[in-house]
Amino acid sequence: MPKNRSKGSGIKGPSNLFNLRSLHFPLYFPYDFMDLIWENLVKNFLKLWSGDFKGLDAGQETYQFTKSVWEAIGAATTASGSTIPSAYGVRVPNIAGDGVYMSAEMLSFWTLYLGPVLLYRRFSDESYYNVVAAVLVY
Template sequence: MDALELVLFPLRAYLITCFGDIPAMSLLMKMKGHNGKRPCRMCMIEAVPGPDSRTHYVPLDRSSHPNIADSTKTTIYDPHNLPMRTEEQFMAQATEVESQHTKAAAERLSKQYGVKGTPILSKLGSLSFPKSVPYDFMHQIFENLLPNLVAHWTADFKGLDDGEEEYELANTVWQAVGLETEKAGDTIPSAYGGRVPNIQQHKSEMNAERWSFWALYIAPVVLRRRFQKPKYYQHFVKLVKLLNVCLQYEISKKEIDELERGFEEWVKEYEK
């Protein structure tokens, strides 16, 4: 009802976008998901198996991977020119998978495309797949990237070590970081957010809000001079600067271009 005119009127609502964590959105879009051979819902980048052969990864540079080195597959993806999915392509692949006469044939195509079928919400004209289902910032950064980055630093990422690099923090160093993180709450006003616990002892208590506050305001201080080489700290600070721009109330066109270049460079450095 119109509160001013006191008359009834038809209110029409249109669903124009969908948000959620990656597994939930994979179900909504009828896709294989983040551990598939084509895990990204926005592009057709091909994943490569990790050391355990059960987990797939999507590095830009896979030129030294044994599955790629001696094949005709793409060895290095350009982050500025990824093979993006289109709605026409997405729906055609979904239809092709569903039109297979055997379950085995459908499964083979599904693995190749990363698409298992036609999403029921594709019937809505207000939605466009995959553009209407973007990755949301909270899950992508604060529930995924930051915890995984810390897992790398603390030798807790799926059995991987630091290889030829030296980015892992000694246990005593990480314990000190945890204690300083907890102690920081004594001098930070509660108006800034909830108190961040000892990240070393109570990592399971870290939610998106705490990861955000820790990364943006506490970590740049407690991680300073903690790594064996300054480049790892500098790499993290670059990420923090990018995140701060992302969280501004307003972002200019120039800043969007800078963010795009910044994240591209950050990922390339991350893979080195």
């Protein structure tokens, strides 16, 4: 594996566990929902909407939020913590500023309860919201 790829990904090569014939990947080590959805898909959605996804721009579509809209969503996320009992989960920080520091629990709470409400009527094309709501809630 090239050096620059290992620096960027943190993966230096296949694990020595692959040499054990008694282990079958991914049968014994299945992918879990937390890593696939909360730590990967949702974080990538947030980066995509904020215009910070791997240096890509919106292209011909209009799914990225302007900076002011994204900051308003982040402020509303933070403000919601004052009205939601802690029994429901941890307080979610400003998603526009502290999104990279969010745990899987925070991302799941935002995705299931706050996101659908805060994203409603924020996209310039309603079809984006419908797709997002279908993916995040169902």
